[in-house]
Amino acid sequence: MSEEPFVLCDNLVKIHKIADLEVVALQGLDLEVKQGELLGIVGASGSGKSTLLNILGGLDRPSAGRVTVGGRDLLKMSDAALTTYRRTQVGFVWQQGARNVIPYLSSESNVELPMILAGRAGGAARKHAIELLDAVGLADRRHHYLGQLSGGEQQRVAIAVALANAPSLLLADEPTGELDSATALTIYGAFRELCKRYGVTTLIVSHDPKIARQVDRVVAIRDGKLAGETVRRVQVTQPGDESRGQAIHEEHFEEYAVLDSAGRLQLPKELREQYGIRERARLEPADAGILVKAVEREASHEATVVEEKVEYVKPSERRGLRGLFSRRASKSKS
Numbered sequence: 001m002s003e004e005p006f007v008l009c010d011n012l013v014k015i016h017k018i019a020d021l022e023v024v025a026l027q028g029l030d031l032e033v034k035q036g037e038l039l040g041i042v043g044a045s046g047s048g049k050s051t052l053l054n055i056l057g058g059l060d061r062p063s064a065g066r067v068t069v070g071g072r073d074l075l076k077m078s079d080a081a082l083t084t085y086r087r088t089q090v091g092f093v094w095q096q097g098a099r100n101v102i103p104y105l106s107s108e109s110n111v112e113l114p115m116i117l118a119g120r121a122g123g124a125a126r127k128h129a130i131e132l133l134d135a136v137g138l139a140d141r142r143h144h145y146l147g148q149l150s151g152g153e154q155q156r157v158a159i160a161v162a163l164a165n166a167p168s169l170l171l172a173d174e175p176t177g178e179l180d181s182a183t184a185l186t187i188y189g190a191f192r193e194l195c196k197r198y199g200v201t202t203l204i205v206s207h208d209p210k211i212a213r214q215v216d217r218v219v220a221i222r223d224g225k226l227a228g229e230t231v232r233r234v235q236v237t238q239p240g241d242e243s244r245g246q247a248i249h250e251e252h253f254e255e256y257a258v259l260d261s262a263g264r265l266q267l268p269k270e271l272r273e274q275y276g277i278r279e280r281a282r283l284e285p286a287d288a289g290i291l292v293k294a295v296e297r298e299a300s301h302e303a304t305v306v307e308e309k310v311e312y313v314k315p316s317e318r319r320g321l322r323g324l325f326s327r328r329a330s331k332s333k334s
């Protein structure tokens, strides 16, 4: 595996234009995804999640910045090359089941269809379809028509369909949006299994912050930029011989703020409110790291005083800022 990340977004900008109106959907987004990683993407409605997915899938082009997938520069590709990229390298799973599958075909035929369209028919295609349906836990449903399957099962067929032509990147935009939380778990299970079995790099957009339990890492997008990430780590401990117990799997979640390529950091709103940090903050080097502190009231009062003074000190009396402060201090005492 090369050191270069499989997906790389560097200062990615996307401006949507409708008539005279411009909407900045991505404003300098930086993201790296390793090959074979299972990544969740969360963020409020309108934060730019679908825009990012559409760009990575070659359905849309960015306005500025850099974006590469598997070493391919999506910005420099011709339209024809981008179409080939989309057809051969990307699998999509959408929120609406109907967009993913054909209702009057069986599960197996749905999975076979993309292979047939790509010129791969016959026994090998069928074998691969069965294998994929098995991977998503639907081996026993392969002859069912889509209408005979539950919403969750249909969505698992959709995931198998998306992988039919062995894409290197799997993109899912709110694949569990129309499902209850128990069914959503089976969908995440299918993604995990496929990601592990085929090593396909998988990005899942979700509104649900609980997705962190289901994937390797979750990144949060806020206003078209990466704001933070949560990494899931599984610690396995084997109890001593005498207990003959089973290995214990413990999950830990580590939350990080992320810095963009210019070193900018977004402080979460809750923390800013909790510590009274507004438009300015003081950075103090400490033993363990850098302390970000609210600017105390006194300091902001001082700034106001300077402005007040400049207005009523006569030009002939001006003796520089030091003079201003000392006079101000003696006046306020009186």
Ligand SMILES: Nc1ncnc2c1ncn2[C@@H]1O[C@H](COP(=O)(O)OP(=O)(O)OP(=O)(O)O)[C@@H](O)[C@H]1O
Pocket: 016, 017, 018, 023, 024, 025, 043, 044, 045, 046, 047, 048, 049, 050, 051, 052
């Ligand atoms: N084709 C388009 N034309 C114009 N504006 C668009 C287009 N697509 C998205 N936008 C705007 O860009 C911003 C980001 O939209 P996007 O669909 O990426 O958000 P999202 O995070 O996927 O939201 P949701 O969770 O609601 O799906 C929004 O302000 C949206 O209105």
Ligand SMILES: [Mg+2]
Pocket: 049, 050, 051, 173
């Ligand atoms: Mg969206």
